[in-house]
Amino acid sequence: MIPVVRRNTELGLILLAITITAATYTLASLATTADLPADIGPFLGVVLALLAGAHVATRRLAPAGDGVLLPIAGLLNGLGYVWIARLDEELAALQATWTAVGILAFVVTLAVVRRPRDLERYRYTFMLAGVGLLLLPLLPVVGKTVNGARIWVELGPISFQPGEFAKIILAVFFASYLVDKREVLGMAANRLGPVTLPELRHFGPVVLAWAASLLVMTAQRDLGSSLLFFALFVVMLWVATERASYLVVSGLLFSGGAFVAWRLFDHVQRRIAVWLDPWSDVSDQGFQVVQATFALAWGGVAGTGPGLGNPDRIPLIETDFIFAAIGEELGLLGSVGVLVAYLLMVGAGLRIALRAEVPFNKLLATGLTAILGIQSFIIIGGVTRLVPLTGITLPFVSYGGSSLIANYILLALLIRISDDNAAAEPDALA
Amino acid sequence: MNRQIRRLGAGLLVLFGALFVQLNVIQVLRADSYNDNPNNTRAIVRDFSRPRGQILAADGTVLARSVPSEGRFERQREYPEGELFAGVTGYFSFIAGADGVERTYNDVLAGRTSETAGDLGELLLGEPRTADVTLTIAPEVQRVARDSLGATRGSVVALDPRDGAVLALWNFPSYDPGLLSSVDIEAAQAARDALLADEANPLLPASYRETFFPGSTFKVVTAAAGLSSGQVTAASPRYPSSSGYVPPLTTTPINNFGGGTCGDALFAILQVSCNTAFAQMGVDLGAEVLVGQAEAFGFNDVPPLDLPRVEVSPIADVASFTQNAPVLAMTAIGQNAVRSTPLQMALVAAGVANGGQVMVPHVMADVRDQDGEVVDRFEPTVWTRGTSAAVASTLTDAMTGVVERGTATRLAVPGVPTAGKTGTAQLGNGLSHAWIIGFAPSDAPRVAVAVIVEAQPGASEQTGGRVAAPIAQAVLSAALEARP
Numbered sequence: 061m062i063p064v065v066r067r068n069t070e071l072g073l074i075l076l077a078i079t080i081t082a083a084t085y086t087l088a089s090l091a092t093t094a095d096l097p098a099d100i101g102p103f104l105g106v107v108l109a110l111l112a113g114a115h116v117a118t119r120r121l122a123p124a125g126d127g128v129l130l131p132i133a134g135l136l137n138g139l140g141y142v143w144i145a146r147l148d149e150e151l152a153a154l155q156a157t158w159t160a161v162g163i164l165a166f167v168v169t170l171a172v173v174r175r176p177r178d179l180e181r182y183r184y185t186f187m188l189a190g191v192g193l194l195l196l197p198l199l200p201v202v203g204k205t206v207n208g209a210r211i212w213v214e215l216g217p218i219s220f221q222p223g224e225f226a227k228i229i230l231a232v233f234f235a236s237y238l239v240d241k242r243e244v245l246g247m248a249a250n251r252l253g254p255v256t257l258p259e260l261r262h263f264g265p266v267v268l269a270w271a272a273s274l275l276v277m278t279a280q281r282d283l284g285s286s287l288l289f290f291a292l293f294v295v296m297l298w299v300a301t302e303r304a305s306y307l308v309v310s311g312l313l314f315s316g317g318a319f320v321a322w323r324l325f326d327h328v329q330r331r332i333a334v335w336l337d338p339w340s341d342v343s344d345q346g347f348q349v350v351q352a353t354f355a356l357a358w359g360g361v362a363g364t365g366p367g368l369g370n371p372d373r374i375p376l377i378e379t380d381f382i383f384a385a386i387g388e389e390l391g392l393l394g395s396v397g398v399l400v401a402y403l404l405m406v407g408a409g410l411r412i413a414l415r416a417e418v419p420f421n422k423l424l425a426t427g428l429t430a431i432l433g434i435q436s437f438i439i440i441g442g443v444t445r446l447v448p449l450t451g452i453t454l455p456f457v458s459y460g461g462s463s464l465i466a467n468y469i470l471l472a473l474l475i476r477i478s479d480d481n482a483a484a485e486p487d488a489l490a
Numbered sequence: 491m492n493r494q495i496r497r498l499g500a501g502l503l504v505l506f507g508a509l510f511v512q513l514n515v516i517q518v519l520r521a522d523s524y525n526d527n528p529n530n531t532r533a534i535v536r537d538f539s540r541p542r543g544q545i546l547a548a549d550g551t552v553l554a555r556s557v558p559s560e561g562r563f564e565r566q567r568e569y570p571e572g573e574l575f576a577g578v579t580g581y582f583s584f585i586a587g588a589d590g591v592e593r594t595y596n597d598v599l600a601g602r603t604s605e606t607a608g609d610l611g612e613l614l615l616g617e618p619r620t621a622d623v624t625l626t627i628a629p630e631v632q633r634v635a636r637d638s639l640g641a642t643r644g645s646v647v648a649l650d651p652r653d654g655a656v657l658a659l660w661n662f663p664s665y666d667p668g669l670l671s672s673v674d675i676e677a678a679q680a681a682r683d684a685l686l687a688d689e690a691n692p693l694l695p696a697s698y699r700e701t702f703f704p705g706s707t708f709k710v711v712t713a714a715a716g717l718s719s720g721q722v723t724a725a726s727p728r729y730p731s732s733s734g735y736v737p738p739l740t741t742t743p744i745n746n747f748g749g750g751t752c753g754d755a756l757f758a759i760l761q762v763s764c765n766t767a768f769a770q771m772g773v774d775l776g777a778e779v780l781v782g783q784a785e786a787f788g789f790n791d792v793p794p795l796d797l798p799r800v801e802v803s804p805i806a807d808v809a810s811f812t813q814n815a816p817v818l819a820m821t822a823i824g825q826n827a828v829r830s831t832p833l834q835m836a837l838v839a840a841g842v843a844n845g846g847q848v849m850v851p852h853v854m855a856d857v858r859d860q861d862g863e864v865v866d867r868f869e870p871t872v873w874t875r876g877t878s879a880a881v882a883s884t885l886t887d888a889m890t891g892v893v894e895r896g897t898a899t900r901l902a903v904p905g906v907p908t909a910g911k912t913g914t915a916q917l918g919n920g921l922s923h924a925w926i927i928g929f930a931p932s933d934a935p936r937v938a939v940a941v942i943v944e945a946q947p948g949a950s951e952q953t954g955g956r957v958a959a960p961i962a963q964a965v966l967s968a969a970l971e972a973r974p
Contacts, residue, residue, distance in 0.1 A: 300491065
């Protein structure tokens with residue numbers, strides 16, 4: 061019974077997501093061309109086909125999997141597409157292709173990974189793959205610098221951001237590694253007043269992850285990914301060992317590293333300076349953030365309406381700053397709606413983690429959910445100037461093939477774990 | 491592990507809560523201030539296709555109007571007078587936003603204020619009730635200002651000291667706002683790029699947005715400080731005749747223009763613009779008195795002129811003059827630690843002319859809706875009290891003497907008693923700005939004026955009395971006719 065209920069919920073929500081997407085698409089077209097979108101038929105057909113495909117895959121491959129994640133991802137993906145199409149038609153065509161590939165990756169992941177613990181066996185393969193992908197852009201010839209960050213790899217006609225995939229692969233590796241070592245790492249060896257600290261050598265992995273994230277920050281000049289990788293590892297380590305001291309020590313390490321980076325590297329200094337005061341240089345360094353603020357403010361509570369704002373003046377609007385475009389045209393209602401969508405996904409992900417019986421599943425679900433939550437916080441916080449801006453994509457919404465495909469794989473893994481939970485204890489769902 | 495997972499959830503909830511608060515701050519609490527930010531062009535873009543009121547000169551001459559247009563935008567903004575009023579009207583541009591009256595009175599012109607909102611029916615029909623803005627600018631005075639300054643960098647400000655109405659506001663070089671406001675966006679962008687690349691910076695309305703050393707025109711402020719403090723009267727002290735005043739703490743003397751010798755009581759030293767005497771007066775009065783007097787005339791404060799981004803005229807703070815008599819001496823003769831916009835020096839003249847009170851300067855006379863009804867009118871208000879009426883009266887006599895017998899004889903309007911003060915602000919490289927401020931008639935002033943002819947290579951001999959005075963004289967004459 062439960063699988064059927066979940067799948068029907070999923071179907072209903074998917075239809076709702078499609079309706080919202082199509083309505084927004086139509087409104088944006090009415091606003092910009094004063095006409096119904098010429099391709100509304102094909103558009104609806106493609107959206108329906110893609111999400112229906114994913115839905116059929118979950119019915120077949122993970123019938124008891126969570127029914128909320130896919131519709132929300134579909135909605136975010138759809139809204140992202142509407143704004144990309146409204147801003148740049150060429151990118152929209154590519155994004156449609158990436159969406160199709162992403163959903164294909166979703167289906168393939170569900171089909172290949174039949175049991176989560178299959179992944180656990182290839183721990184060190186994953187480690188090598190993750191670290192390799194992370195460092196790949198630093199290699200000569202294939203590595204490529206775009207907009208100041210060396211995070212691209214160009215292999216013949218294909219270019220992609222390996223970091224987007226590395227974060228998932230590393231989450232898998234961390235989960236399997238920590239499940240194995242959590243007892244040892246969690247042992248309290250030293251007492252420091254009221255605080256119990258693990259043995260000093262157990263901080264080795266923390267220092268390693270810290271060094272790797274500093275490398276990403278300085279050599280690849282990618283502040284957002286650096287923060288994301290380190291936060292991912294620390295959160296998983298903390299959850300696995302149940303030792304808050306890891307959080308504290310890691311926090312101190314990161315603060316120290318960030319401080320030194322701030323002193324040494326002018327690209328870090330620039331980001332901080334712009335964060336603290338974008339107004340002193342509004343036409344150059346502060347331009348992007350100031351324009352994003354103007355866009356959000358112009359949207360007010362209800363927004364200008366899809367297609368009726370002027371978000372096109374913000375650089376990188378289709379990728380890092382797409383949230384500002386949505387905030388301008390849908391207003392506070394829309395921007396908070398997007399926040400709620402991510403919160404619902406985070407909630408669903410953590411619920412999956414809580415219900416998981418197998419420690420590996422529990423940790424992996426936690427890690428994957430943390431990626432989703434932290435990444436969306438970092439970029440939305442950057443766009444709204446709550447935290448310094450670090451270029452990183454908004455999951456499912458931003459333009460970008462690597463990001464979209466990676467996030468659909470992440471989604472498939474979460475649904476796979478959820479399905480596994482239900483199989484392990486069918487009563488728990490009642 | 492479940493406890494940690496729940497805490498992770500709580501932590502993420504807190505982070506997203508912070509995002510929620512920040513979004514409310516940007517999109518609701520501070521939205522209005524962001525929307526009004528001068529760097530934000532969104533309001534202009536929204537208004538670009540809509541009906542927009544006219545900007546008219548005092549005599550009804552159309553300075554800016556919107557005419558129907560084909561293509562992407564339904565309307566095109568036109569400036570029939572070209573560059574003549576650019577510094578006042580500003581522009582209304584899709585790419586560059588708005589400046590001048592087009593920005594200050596954007597809501598009125600676009601019909602978005604409560605005064606012009608009309609009834610509910612009109613609101614629902616979406617017909618904006620645009621309004622026309624009539625300015626105090628008198629085109630004939632503006633034209634005389636342009637013609638007499640000619641193709642030389644400089645600014646002319648003329649206003650009525652009694653109510654602060656600006657009659658002329660000209661600076662050369664200027665630009666044609668029509669180029670920037672074109673509906674042909676590429677052409678407008680090209681025009682803007684060219685204007686921005688122009689080293690002469692024609693987009694800058696220097697008359698109220700650029701500061702210069704005021705030179706000897708600032709001696710009016712120093713004299714006012716002496717009179718107001720009671721330490722100086724028309725009769726005493728009599729400053730010693732000198733060709734070089736050496737301030738305390740230095741051995742470098744301050745010399746008189748042309749190396750002359752001068753010194754006597756106030757009227758005499760103002761007539762010949764005696765550097766040594768005024769430098770000594772400044773040092774004797776002290777920084778507190780001098781800076782206080784300058785601030786009483788409006789220095790260190792943004793003049794409330796109804797145009798965007800009016801520049802403040804700065805004078806260094808009192809503490810910076812401590813143990814620094816040489817700088818204080820230089821400041822008393824309008825060099826070193828004081829800078830002024832042409833507007834601010836015009837306001838000094840206007841303050842003296844108006845019995846010591848500086849009125850709020852303004853370019854808007856009234857706002858009328860489409861039925862011709864006046865919906866807003868500028869009410870004259872005092873901005874700041876520069877001096878007492880008695881001090882203003884003594885200064886007026888002293889400045890009248892400067893025109894009758896001193897360095898500003900070329901300022902005299904035939905048949906009208908005229909008051910003035912010249913200035914030649916030296917830039918240390920052999921070049922100088924030529925200044926003059928003045929007003930007329932001195933017994934019942936109706937017009938105050940400030941003119942600066944900026945330093946130019948090859949014109950090392952230009953003085954305020956020779957170069958700036960004839961321009962100010964022509965403007966005064968024209969303005970007295972326009973303001974009977």
